[in-house]
Amino acid sequence: MTEKKITLRVNGRTHELSVAANASLLETLRALGHVDVKSGCDKGDCGACTVLLDGKAVPSCLVLAAQADGATITTVSGLGTAEHPHPIQEAFADAGAIQCGFCTPGLILSTKALLDANPDPTEAEIREAISGNLCRCTGYAQIVEAVRLAAERLASEGVARPGAILPGEVARADQPIRRGGEMP
Amino acid sequence: MSPCVTPKPLPPHDLPPLKQVGKPLRRVDALAKAVGSTVYAGDYAMPHMLHAKVFRSPIASGRIVRLDVAKARALAGVACVLTGADLPDAKLATDMPGQTGRAARTGSDAPVLATDVVRFHGEPIALVAAETLELAERALGLIDLQIEPTPGVFCPQKALEPDAPKVYGDDNVVARWHVEKGDVAKGMADADLVVENTFEMPFVEHAYLEPEAGVAWLDEGDVITIRVCTQVVEHFRTVAKALGLPQNKVRVIGTMVGGGFGSKEDVTVEIFLALLARATRRPVKLVYTREESFLASAKRHPFKITHRTGVRRTGRITAAEITMLADSGAYPYLSPYVLLYATAMATGPYRIDNVRIDSVAAATNQPFTSAFRGFGGPQAALAYESQMDEIAKALILDPLELRRINYLKTGETTATGQTIRSAAWSEECATRALAALGEKTPETSTRKIGRGFASTFQSYGRITWFHDTSRAWVGMEMDGTVVIRCGVPDIGAGQANSLCQIAAEVLGVPLERVSIYATDSALTPLAGTSTATRQLYMSGNAVLQAAGVVRASLVQKAAEMLGVEPGEVELENGEAVVRSPLSAATRPSALSSSLEEGDRTASASSGPSTKRIALSEVAAKAAAGGLPLAHLAQFNAPFTDGLDPETGQGDIWPDFTFGAQAVEVAVDVETGEVELLKSVACHDVGRAINPAAARGQIAGGSHQGLGYALMEEYVVKDGMTQTPTLAEYLIPTAVDFPDTQVILLESGTGVGPFGAKGIGEPALTPAAPAVANAVADALGVRVFSLPLTREKVLAAADAGKNVKRPDPNW
Numbered sequence: 001m002t003e004k005k006i007t008l009r010v011n012g013r014t015h016e017l018s019v020a021a022n023a024s025l026l027e028t029l030r031a032l033g034h035v036d037v038k039s040g041c042d043k044g045d046c047g048a049c050t051v052l053l054d055g056k057a058v059p060s061c062l063v064l065a066a067q068a069d070g071a072t073i074t075t076v077s078g079l080g081t082a083e084h085p086h087p088i089q090e091a092f093a094d095a096g097a098i099q100c101g102f103c104t105p106g107l108i109l110s111t112k113a114l115l116d117a118n119p120d121p122t123e124a125e126i127r128e129a130i131s132g133n134l135c136r137c138t139g140y141a142q143i144v145e146a147v148r149l150a151a152e153r154l155a156s157e158g159v160a161r162p163g164a165i166l167p168g169e170v171a172r173a174d175q176p177i178r179r180g181g182e183m184p
Numbered sequence: 185m186s187p188c189v190t191p192k193p194l195p196p197h198d199l200p201p202l203k204q205v206g207k208p209l210r211r212v213d214a215l216a217k218a219v220g221s222t223v224y225a226g227d228y229a230m231p232h233m234l235h236a237k238v239f240r241s242p243i244a245s246g247r248i249v250r251l252d253v254a255k256a257r258a259l260a261g262v263a264c265v266l267t268g269a270d271l272p273d274a275k276l277a278t279d280m281p282g283q284t285g286r287a288a289r290t291g292s293d294a295p296v297l298a299t300d301v302v303r304f305h306g307e308p309i310a311l312v313a314a315e316t317l318e319l320a321e322r323a324l325g326l327i328d329l330q331i332e333p334t335p336g337v338f339c340p341q342k343a344l345e346p347d348a349p350k351v352y353g354d355d356n357v358v359a360r361w362h363v364e365k366g367d368v369a370k371g372m373a374d375a376d377l378v379v380e381n382t383f384e385m386p387f388v389e390h391a392y393l394e395p396e397a398g399v400a401w402l403d404e405g406d407v408i409t410i411r412v413c414t415q416v417v418e419h420f421r422t423v424a425k426a427l428g429l430p431q432n433k434v435r436v437i438g439t440m441v442g443g444g445f446g447s448k449e450d451v452t453v454e455i456f457l458a459l460l461a462r463a464t465r466r467p468v469k470l471v472y473t474r475e476e477s478f479l480a481s482a483k484r485h486p487f488k489i490t491h492r493t494g495v496r497r498t499g500r501i502t503a504a505e506i507t508m509l510a511d512s513g514a515y516p517y518l519s520p521y522v523l524l525y526a527t528a529m530a531t532g533p534y535r536i537d538n539v540r541i542d543s544v545a546a547a548t549n550q551p552f553t554s555a556f557r558g559f560g561g562p563q564a565a566l567a568y569e570s571q572m573d574e575i576a577k578a579l580i581l582d583p584l585e586l587r588r589i590n591y592l593k594t595g596e597t598t599a600t601g602q603t604i605r606s607a608a609w610s611e612e613c614a615t616r617a618l619a620a621l622g623e624k625t626p627e628t629s630t631r632k633i634g635r636g637f638a639s640t641f642q643s644y645g646r647i648t649w650f651h652d653t654s655r656a657w658v659g660m661e662m663d664g665t666v667v668i669r670c671g672v673p674d675i676g677a678g679q680a681n682s683l684c685q686i687a688a689e690v691l692g693v694p695l696e697r698v699s700i701y702a703t704d705s706a707l708t709p710l711a712g713t714s715t716a717t718r719q720l721y722m723s724g725n726a727v728l729q730a731a732g733v734v735r736a737s738l739v740q741k742a743a744e745m746l747g748v749e750p751g752e753v754e755l756e757n758g759e760a761v762v763r764s765p766l767s768a769a770t771r772p773s774a775l776s777s778s779l780e781e782g783d784r785t786a787s788a789s790s791g792p793s794t795k796r797i798a799l800s801e802v803a804a805k806a807a808a809g810g811l812p813l814a815h816l817a818q819f820n821a822p823f824t825d826g827l828d829p830e831t832g833q834g835d836i837w838p839d840f841t842f843g844a845q846a847v848e849v850a851v852d853v854e855t856g857e858v859e860l861l862k863s864v865a866c867h868d869v870g871r872a873i874n875p876a877a878a879r880g881q882i883a884g885g886s887h888q889g890l891g892y893a894l895m896e897e898y899v900v901k902d903g904m905t906q907t908p909t910l911a912e913y914l915i916p917t918a919v920d921f922p923d924t925q926v927i928l929l930e931s932g933t934g935v936g937p938f939g940a941k942g943i944g945e946p947a948l949t950p951a952a953p954a955v956a957n958a959v960a961d962a963l964g965v966r967v968f969s970l971p972l973t974r975e976k977v978l979a980a981a982d983a984g985k986n987v988k989r990p991d992p993n994w
């Protein structure tokens with residue numbers, strides 16, 4: 001398999017990688033240690049592997065790593081941390097929108113893409129935006145509630161919310177790193 | 185159905201006020217999942233780790249003529265290839281008889297790897313472990329399998345015919361149950377009308393988002409250690425038995441589970457991981473693809489259920505004769521017990537004095553079937569609730585009125601003669617669900633509006649002759665924080681959180697000060713399975729007991745320090761305080777048992793500022809005084825003997841949850857499309873430990889049940905899977921159905937902590953029959969099988985055009 005040299009900027013860190021031409025962005029991100037990107041079907045059916053690719057929510061299993069060369073990628077851990085969660089992450093936790101949690105990273109990133117483009121979505125717009133993310137636990141009611149709650153909080157708190165970490169700011173080191181192992 | 189339903193007033197019930205329990209607090213596991221720091225089974229890696237794949241049967245019924253793995257073994261980078269020949273005695277016990285020591289049934293074990301015969305499409309035949317996943321996949325392609333198809337049996341009815349091919353054993357009967365109560369002949373003779381109908385349900389896939397995954401290694405003591413997503417860490421015993429190892433040489437560390445719904449109750453990857461780790465003495469990782477998850481895992485049982493019901497003109501049911509046939513697939517797994525659940529709940533939440541039920545599960549060369557949320561209860565409910573509406577229709581009686589006449593009440597008995605001891609709020613739930621539907625949507629000539637509801641009951645807790653137990657350890661640290669150690673697997677329903685909220689309540693600390701270590705068969709006290717809607721009941725009670733002992737130490741020491749009687753001390757918000765006589769009178773009785781009762785008339789005149797002390801100080805003094813600040817408690821469910829072998833009479837479960845769901849649908853009679861317009865579910869949860877989590881269980885269970893009603897069918901043709909991925913097997917998305925409105929009732933009468941009942945499985949059960957009844961209401965005719973596809977609905981709509989309303993003067 002031919003290898004291709006690419007550059008990915010993931011959660012604020014730049015990675016220079018050599019990837020197989022057929023490697024998906026999903027497997028590449030997970031091999032880098034970004035195991036917060038979940039694999040549910042590898043076919044684009046479930047949305048668990050959703051990431052933000054230059055701000056757009058995409059199923060990373062359907063994107064070749066080579067296609068993402070030069071792109072900026074945000075995974076759910078790039079949005080916020082337990083100490084400094086993003087308002088969307090807090091809203092999901094507060095609204096009871098999380099049960100098993102396996103679909104949660106993808107749903108939160110689909111929500112982020114939605115609210116970036118449309119800060120005050122209708123219920124129909126919310127449902128449409130998350131319709132590519134399957135959840136088998138919640139029945140979506142509390143997820144829709146979480147998106148609405150997040151929209152309200154973001155609107156009332158403004159962009160410069162104190163203590164919040166914005167996408168791409170989590171990891172401050174910016175030197176290129178080589179392909180790492182998986183999470184121990 | 186009557187357009188206007190008034191909620192039935194609730195009977196008097198006592199719900200003591202609590203501080204942590206009953207609050208919709210943020211679940212302890214929620215934030216880590218939201219920020220992506222929860223690590224799931226497939227996310228782990230180990231140094232020097234191998235990657236595994238499973239080689240599976242390409243056909244449903246066949247004889248292995250030749251299995252040559254030499255080329256796969258010879259591939260550079262392949263560490264190990266195992267076949268059945270390498271493990272001649274490795275059998276997987278699929279019958280879990282619990283802790284009674286009762287022997288498993290003959291023929292109930294599945295070979296870990298098929299050696300001569302394959303019985304289902306996807307049956308495992310060989311295992312590969314290689315340096316990379318890619319090499320392991322390549323090695324699969326080098327395995328030379330010659331397999332000769334043999335005649336299979338793909339229908340449970342045909343499987344029971346004398347000349348049917350035998351899947352295993354002497355016949356294809358996996359289990360039979362017979363229940364006989366009262367005198368059915370007399371009951372039928374007393375009836376004015378006998379109604380008979382047959383209902384059918386398909387295979388259903390669990391379709392949790394997280395495919396099965398795990399990593400195994402040998403630790404420095406040669407203990408096979410398996411980190412896996414499972415509902416049952418006690419499978420360390422199953423694995424030890426299959427490998428011929430002592431039980432203390434296998435350890436299962438459970439992870440947060442990305443959905444289970446019953447299918448991670450069976451052994452999945454852990455047996456393969458254990459075999460490969462033992463053979464290679466290296467860590468091995470195995471993660472199923474979605475397709476493999478579908479092929480390798482259990483399905484919900486297809487059932488065919490016939491009800492013959494005798495009823496008086498007044499609506500009183502006089503007799504029920506019920507037969508059930510279930511497809512057990514290629515191996516038994518939990519079929520005998522799923523069949524028992526369906527059998528014992530076959531008559532629904534109704535008092536019927538004369539009952540005969542005969543049920544059988546048959547082996548076929550189809551996917552094996554096992555536990556799936558509801559465990560036979562949903563299939564039984566689809567039949568009994570559809571039948572209730574058909575009876576109402578025949579009698580020209582309101583469906584709610586018919587049910588009112590027959591609802592099972594506290595003190596009355598089920599089909600197997602078990603007395604209902606807790607609240608049986610069927611009518612309270614049904615009337616609330618119906619009332620909440622509000623105004624009926626107007627219909628057009630082609631878009632018919634129908635309403636339907638279902639009243640169901642569902643057990644919680646395991647079968648009582650399994651002698652179920654759970655253990656939990658609770659301790660307080662010197663800074664007043666709390667630690668729980670409990671082997672509970674958290675499968676997403678909030679199992680761990682509930683335990684934390686209970687401990688927080690008993691010990692008077694905020695939820696954030698409670699930590700839980702869960703799901704390690706070696707290090708956390710065994711809590712039993714996260715199945716059967718049992719963890720809140722079982723482990724909740726264990727935590728309640730353990731925390732109660734710690735509380736007693738704290739109260740005793742705090743009383744000394746505050747100079748009051750122990751009965752005057754309350755623990756709240758991380759402090760011991762002297763409580764007022766008023767609050768003493770209202771304190772929860774569940775906490776009283778573990779306390780020394782002091783003189784409640786003692787003066788509490790001192791102001792709050794002078795009469796409070798931090799629990800950290802109390803804990804330090806109590807520890808210095810030798811008082812126990814940690815306790816391991818075991819909770820035992822009621823133990824009973826099995827059913828009477830002749831009559832099937834006897835107790836089976838600790839208790840039941842009663843609930844109802846009502847829906848409104850629009851049916852397009854030109855296309856057969858069913859649109860769900862409204863859905864309301866109301867359940868008596870006893871006591872909601874965390875109301876947000878309880879609502880989540882009901883909303884999510886409802887959605888699965890709605891999918892069962894309208895969308896989901898795992899299609900199998902001649903044993904071959906036709907719906908191999910989530911592109912063919914469709915589950916509900918956010919745009920398919922409206923939200924189910926949830927109404928929680930709290931009778932406080934359950935056998936769980938603080939009067940809680942279980943809700944995990946009961947949440948799903950009424951959804952499908954409610955939809956089936958609504959569609960029948962819209963069309964005037966019924967579709968007798970699930971799912972209610974456009975084709976079936978259209979055919980029924982066409983047939984229904986000529987159907988007359990029943991004659992009121994029969």
